[in-house]
Amino acid sequence: MKPAEFTYHRPKTVTDALGLLATLGDDVKLLAGGQSLGPMMNLRVARPSHVIDINDLSDLESVNVNGDRIEIGSLVRHHRLATDPQIAAACPILSAAASSIGHYAIRQRGTIGGSLAHADPAAQLPLIAVLLDAGIRVGSQHGSRTVDAQCFFVSSLVTELAEDELITAIEFPVFPSRSGWGIEIFAQRQGDFAIVSVAATVELSAAGVVKSLRLALGGTGVVPIRLPDAELAAVGRVPDHALSEEISRFAAAAVTADDDARIPVAYRRELAATLTERALTMAAQRAEGVSER
Numbered sequence: 001m002k003p004a005e006f007t008y009h010r011p012k013t014v015t016d017a018l019g020l021l022a023t024l025g026d027d028v029k030l031l032a033g034g035q036s037l038g039p040m041m042n043l044r045v046a047r048p049s050h051v052i053d054i055n056d057l058s059d060l061e062s063v064n065v066n067g068d069r070i071e072i073g074s075l076v077r078h079h080r081l082a083t084d085p086q087i088a089a090a091c092p093i094l095s096a097a098a099s100s101i102g103h104y105a106i107r108q109r110g111t112i113g114g115s116l117a118h119a120d121p122a123a124q125l126p127l128i129a130v131l132l133d134a135g136i137r138v139g140s141q142h143g144s145r146t147v148d149a150q151c152f153f154v155s156s157l158v159t160e161l162a163e164d165e166l167i168t169a170i171e172f173p174v175f176p177s178r179s180g181w182g183i184e185i186f187a188q189r190q191g192d193f194a195i196v197s198v199a200a201t202v203e204l205s206a207a208g209v210v211k212s213l214r215l216a217l218g219g220t221g222v223v224p225i226r227l228p229d230a231e232l233a234a235v236g237r238v239p240d241h242a243l244s245e246e247i248s249r250f251a252a253a254a255v256t257a258d259d260d261a262r263i264p265v266a267y268r269r270e271l272a273a274t275l276t277e278r279a280l281t282m283a284a285q286r287a288e289g290v291s292e293r
Contacts, residue, residue: 007050008119008137008161009053010052011054013057013059014059019141022141024050028163030087031053032113033109034109058074060073063076069173074170077110078109078111079108082107085276097124100125101184101189112125119158120157121153121218121221122195122197123193123218124194124197126153126223127199130153130199132149132214139168169261176203178206178211180285182199182201182283183279185197185275186275187231196214196271197261202211204288209236210238213231214226214281215230215250217276229250231243233247233250239280239284244280247277254272
């Protein structure tokens with residue numbers, strides 16, 4: 001099928017794009033990479049009257065490290081997330097997550113802002129944004145605001161974005177020393193959205209015990225989630241197999257996806273536990289310098 005009729009707009013500046021969003025109302029879609037919007041329009045699941053192509057907004061393509069934060073423009077493509085040395089050095093789990101998205105052609109076009117705005121609960125970048133407490137900066141004609149990732153995702157394909165707002169940048173923390181990361185994704189085929197995904201970061205103290213743990217699950221509910229109880233339980237502990245097993249039980253219990261004939265909830269819980277153990281083990285090894293960061 002082909003899309004329903006629509007009016008195409010291609011603004012040259014962020015100001016112009018925000019002006020269009022303010023005047024066109026709610027019957028409008030933003031086009032960045034188009035990897036989600038294109039198929040939805042072809043199938044007529046989405047039938048906007050106006051499409052605003054933001055690919056000329058070069059101000060949204062920057063990557064900047066400022067102290068302990070890295071700011072990434074919303075139009076940065078998945079391929080750049082996966083291959084940019086500056087991103088890999090500052091936030092390696094973000095690079096790893098981006099490299100696992102879809103296939104090469106998808107990574108060439110898809111954007112970080114588009115992935116976050118689409119808000120698929122099984123997608124990699126919303127998972128990493130929640131894991132790292134990313135700050136999602138959005139703008140409108142009324143000014144800008146920053147929304148914490150855990151508040152930004154409301155439900156499956158639903159976000160805190162207002163009708164007249166555009167994601168402009170995302171801030172992630174720079175990884176501290178003696179920290180490591182792990183990400184595990186289980187899908188039926190390579191490039192598919194995950195049935196369950198787990199991401200973790202571990203920071204160790206000078207004594208070799210857990211100083212902080214971040215743990216997040218994707219594909220297990222309507223939004224990616226953090227596991228604060230599990231994170232607290234790990235602090236001050238030796239990052240060994242016993243701890244990984246204990247934390248994996250928190251992960252299994254956190255699965256809230258509905259039961260269905262294709263993927264029973266019991267299966268998701270087993271996956272969550274297994275993938276959590278693997279992610280924690282790899283994160284601890286990287287923090288200890290056993291594996292490459």
